[in-house]
Amino acid sequence: MRVLVTGGGGYIGSVAIERLVARGYDVVALDNFSRGHAAAVHPEADKLHCDLRDSTSTAQAVAQSGAEAILHFAALHLVLESVGKPGDYYQTNVSGGINLLNAARDAGISRFVFSSTAAVYGEPQSLPVRESSPKEPINPYGHSKWIVEQLLPVYAETHGLNYAAFRYFNVAGATEERGEDHDPETHIIPVALQVLLGQRDSFTVFGTDYPTPDGTAIRDYVHVADLADAHITAIERLDSPLGAINLGTRDGFSVRQIVESINRVTGQELPIAFGDRRQGDPPALIADTTRARELVDWNPTRSTMDEMIGSAWDWMQRHPNGYES
Numbered sequence: 001m002r003v004l005v006t007g008g009g010g011y012i013g014s015v016a017i018e019r020l021v022a023r024g025y026d027v028v029a030l031d032n033f034s035r036g037h038a039a040a041v042h043p044e045a046d047k048l049h050c051d052l053r054d055s056t057s058t059a060q061a062v063a064q065s066g067a068e069a070i071l072h073f074a075a076l077h078l079v080l081e082s083v084g085k086p087g088d089y090y091q092t093n094v095s096g097g098i099n100l101l102n103a104a105r106d107a108g109i110s111r112f113v114f115s116s117t118a119a120v121y122g123e124p125q126s127l128p129v130r131e132s133s134p135k136e137p138i139n140p141y142g143h144s145k146w147i148v149e150q151l152l153p154v155y156a157e158t159h160g161l162n163y164a165a166f167r168y169f170n171v172a173g174a175t176e177e178r179g180e181d182h183d184p185e186t187h188i189i190p191v192a193l194q195v196l197l198g199q200r201d202s203f204t205v206f207g208t209d210y211p212t213p214d215g216t217a218i219r220d221y222v223h224v225a226d227l228a229d230a231h232i233t234a235i236e237r238l239d240s241p242l243g244a245i246n247l248g249t250r251d252g253f254s255v256r257q258i259v260e261s262i263n264r265v266t267g268q269e270l271p272i273a274f275g276d277r278r279q280g281d282p283p284a285l286i287a288d289t290t291r292a293r294e295l296v297d298w299n300p301t302r303s304t305m306d307e308m309i310g311s312a313w314d315w316m317q318r319h320p321n322g323y324e325s
């Protein structure tokens with residue numbers, strides 16, 4: 001099967017391409033490379049330089065791709081940036097998403113996997129978070145993803161789109177060849193490891209008075225390769241819509257537990273500073289993963305904290321300047 005991967009130059013998209021190629025799929029990467037890296041795209045994948053905000057180019061690229069399935073990772077995803085520039089987020093994530101859906105419809109591509117996020121839930125009132133929990137996003141990023149999610153059943157009903165919307169919790173880790181190279185980097189594990197590489201002065205723990213066992217915020221982390229594999233299983237099963245599916249592990253880790261794991265795995269001591277809670281950061285976010293287990297045989301085997309940190313650390317030591325090194 002030939003698979004079109006949007007955002008194929010990005011962190012998760014490039015790992016998904018690597019896993020698809022390893023399993024014998026024929027892959028075409030689509031990206032405008034505004035945030036991703038051409039060097040991250042597996043050499044066996046074809047590359048299409050295309051901006052999803054341009055409906056004409058998107059329609060042409062998708063029609064030419066010869067794809068039978070689409071994994072749609074391309075997006076802007078920085079929460080703080082989305083608060084300052086909401087229009088950019090709706091344009092890329094919503095208009096770009098609609099352009100892609102229309103192009104898929106016109107090209108007769110019915111298998112479609114959408115990268116959504118736990119940010120669609122906002123600050124959940126009860127844990128673990130189920131797919132049916134209220135969707136109350138608190139920033140334009142989460143809102144833009146929720147808008148696209150709501151369009152998917154409409155395209156399913158009207159145009160026969162068979163979709164899955166994976167709501168990722170936190171994604172971490174690296175493969176041998178591909179890792180996280182965002183600019184700016186905002187994710188906790190690479191940010192902390194950049195301190196150990198001498199690229200940042202210190203690591204701040206935001207909030208130590210949360211109602212959690214050690215007072216720091218708890219999140220649910222998934223290894224990027226486990227996450228990518230769920231997408232491949234989904235493509236195979238999209239003979240009918242699968243709907244929204246949480247991807248987490250149901251094992252939450254606190255910020256202090258992450259720091260302990262970093263110290264253990266790297267053999268160094270991460271210098272830490274303490275700061276106030278950040279607005280909009282709930283005490284804990286844990287996924288109910290029942291639907292993922294049932295619908296895509298979800299069994300994340302690499303998602304232990306030490307393995308996620310160890311693989312990220314290996315990659316970052318070999319690529320201290322990301323894909324430029």
Ligand SMILES: NC(=O)c1ccc[n+]([C@@H]2O[C@H](COP(=O)([O-])OP(=O)(O)OC[C@H]3O[C@@H](n4cnc5c(N)ncnc54)[C@H](O)[C@@H]3O)[C@@H](O)[C@H]2O)c1
Binds near residue numbers: 034168
């Ligand atoms: N990384 C996480 O922890 C996380 C968590 C939840 C959800 N997600 C979602 O997963 C997806 C991938 O995340 P990532 O961390 O790999 O992001 P990333 O920034 O590394 O990759 C996104 C890619 O999309 C491309 N892109 C952006 N705008 C584009 C446009 N207009 N046209 C074409 N390409 C465009 C970028 O150049 C980049 O290569 C996103 O949709 C994100 O919202 C990520």
